[in-house]
Amino acid sequence: MIWDKLEISKSPLQWKCLDSKTESKRYHYGRFSLSPLLKGQANTIAIAIRRTLLGEVEGTSITYAKIEKTIVHDYSTMSGIKESVHDILLNLKEIVLKSELYGIHKASICTVGPRNVTAQDIILPSSIKIIDGTQHIASLTKSVPFNVMLTVERNQGYAIPNQSSRRHKNGLFPIDAPCMPVRNVNFSIHSYKSENDIREMLIFEIWTNGGLTPREAFYEACWKLIDLIVPLLHLEEDINGAKEFFALPILTRMDKLGKALFQHLFMNQLELSSKNSSCFQQTFIYRLSDFLNYSRQNSKTFEHLDKKSIKKIMEFFQKRFGINLT
Structure with missing residues (x-):
């Protein structure tokens, strides 16, 4: 299947959950680290994600x-x-x-x-x-x-x-x-020496009201930033009143970003019905990568899914990644 042709690039960037607390039903806390980053990258990422967490997470x-x-x-x-x-x-x-x-x-x-x-x-x-x-x-x-x-x-x-x-x-x-499910967001940047270079570690602290967990809010913010940036890689340029199409090389193939997304996107982000979401959970399918791997091994598991959900999944892969699952 198509998943056999995809090679997920392994980035040295590591994201970890350092702490997670549920002090009450309406007060959740999470602390996360992101490293290693080059000097200056931590501040760029932190400001964008913090603003998105506080203003655009629904x-x-x-x-x-x-x-x-x-x-x-x-x-x-x-x-x-x-x-x-x-x-x-x-x-x-x-x-x-x-x-x-x-x-x-x-x-x-x-x-x-x-x-x-x-x-x-x-x-x-x-x-x-x-x-x-x-x-x-x-x-x-x-x-x-x-x-x-x-x-x-x-x-x-x-x-x-x-x-x-x-x-x-x-x-x-x-x-x-x-x-606004996110109550507050703090971040701190820590520098350290790695071999001959200075690297940075970004620490995020996220508080939510329980509508989303801090982990879910973090993923949601990252996904919204991706939605905002990706269209810029596929533009039309207005030259003398005529639109000339140009595509950056990153979109001419399944790029590193697209490959990495399969490891982090969850099936519930497709907004499927509760019945079909339960079906995936019962078969331990949580991410898109799990779905591609499992459907290759045992397609009979999904025979009872309604046609509307199957169509939605296929359209999602086609639209986001240019992958045809038919």
Whole structure:
């Protein structure tokens, strides 16, 4: 098969996880090292990855809440509910969700007091997962209904509604959604002597809210940087009003970058259905390289995969690497 023709180049660059902690469901920590690097390379890589981790790694948050009660303004109080509307919105903002799907999704809370309402009471689509179900939302002190309709979105950065949308209509309130699973990123650079040259080691510290682990966030940031840079290797140049196509030599063959990607890309990055993702996990197929090797050895394993997923996998290899699996 095609995998037989690929020769993965072994780079001296080593990436290691030095430490990994889960202090709580919404507080994950990871420390990673990258070495050896030439002098100056560590700073170049660190700045790009840190900015990507903090600004472009995507998360899922609640963006709107519609409370089925007559409400005058954000700081209104409701009979039988301890918190004001403003406090409830802040609590909804802190809820950490995880989803691989894009688009707008609906969720809801339908309960009756007296009781404490937590994130576990939110009714969500099966594709969205609550990281910490104990997150507090409201305290119902009397036997009153608490019905809230929610809008959930996957995005990047800090989504701040414009001034016009901030005004609630019929109990619909926008929420400043922090679609940022990465809480903080630190890096340090350490120089050392290797043979006759000065080498550098880059140390990354990543904190996340549990929507992604630090390791997943690191991979996601690297993948986004690759998506940003690769199109620059395949350009059209405008000469006297006419576009002249030129391709850099790196794209005329399966280059070192393309080969190395097979070792690090995971099957779940293809956004397959949960059924097919489980199939791959049960057969210990986690990376794209595992898929190519295994499909060569035992293609019958994948006979029960739906045609849509098989087509998506083939299109991915064709688009990203120019590999035809048919």
